């Protein structure tokens with residue numbers, strides 16, 4: 001069968017059949033395994049949500065407890081990974097460090113049969129457990145400090161903030177971070193998930209699958225946008241400057257970071273949740289003037305671009321939340337990866353169930369039968 005129509009960016013082209021998540025971009029609906037994101041944000045935890053995504057159903061109490069214990073057991077990093085990280089330049093981007101570390105994990109665990117459920121579970125647990133430790137360790141090591149050991153008495157979200165900031169987080173901060181992890185965990189076939197699926201379809205090891213996805217998430221048109229949103233808000237500097245800044249960018253046909261989405265043509269439901277979380281944080285820990293700039297920018301963009309269906313996406317308010325939680329700007333995307341690894345693993349597992357290697361076609365636009373010109377005659 002040949003499909004002749006070329007769709008740039010594969011827009012609207014189904015590449016798989018999936019039961020993991022669902023998005024209605026016109027109505028602003030996001031569901032994981034059929035459960036609305038708002039319900040999970042309010043009632044679930046990250047590890048429970050990860051379990052739901054990967055193993056299709058919410059775990060029982062016993063299943064969740066066993067899963068949490070396994071994660072706790074595997075949180076520590078191997079000394080050799082830490083030694084490898086010591087050689088990384090401190091000026092390097094943490095997403096590059098994370099990609100290298102995720103790939104390096106594969107060196108330690110020999111590849112086994114991909115239909116072995118024990119191997120699948122071990123890989124899931126190791127990746128979910130170790131990625132937050134890697135992100136926090138890189139942050140401390142680039143400051144010249146020793147990494148902080150994970151704490152078994154803290155849950156997944158609180159432990160990450162503890163390892164990062166070297167102090168136990170405020171319970172509200174930990175709770176809000178947990179919600180951030182839940183709402184970033186999965187989002188149908190975005191660029192990084194597709195990247196994970198393509199890599200998975202070759203039947204390579206799961207660490208290579210996750211390393212591919214991390215590399216893809218890093219780009220400024222994808223997860224990297226949250227960093228650029230903060231830089232943009234800082235550049236705008238004041239509420240008064242919002243409209244002149246916007247007019248200037250639109251005149252130059254430049255993108256407004258944190259706005260627009262291939263699927264959502266209304267405000268991203270995750271942006272709505274993140275905005276609420278930002279307000280809760282500001283109420284408890286003090287206001288952030290960049291929030292006023294952000295809300296004014298949202299109003300101005302809606303007036304100018306709302307007609308084209310351009311509204312805040314998930315990356316617009318996440319940076320303001322992360323900053324208040326003490327997360328440095330260049331860790332916003334690694335923090336996104338900590339959460340999204342759950343979705344990538346769910347798609348890895350789904351891909352293996354009905355695998356066929358991805359091998360799309362192209363519409364050739366080059367020449368034919370061109371004679372070779374020897375180097376002296378060129």
Ligand code: ACO
Pocket residue numbers: 009190220221222223225254255256257258259260261262263305308310313314315
């Ligand atoms: N600012 C200004 N105009 C925009 C923006 C934006 N952020 N996004 C889209 N548009 C305009 C385009 O200029 C285009 O206008 P035109 O039809 O008049 O030429 C129209 O909207 C459609 O844009 P496309 O590029 O075709 O949309 P696409 O679906 O390919 O891109 C994307 C989606 C990459 C997210 C885009 O909206 C964008 O670049 N946004 C800014 C970066 C960003 O915030 N990325 C994070 C996305 S969420 C995530 O990945 C986790």
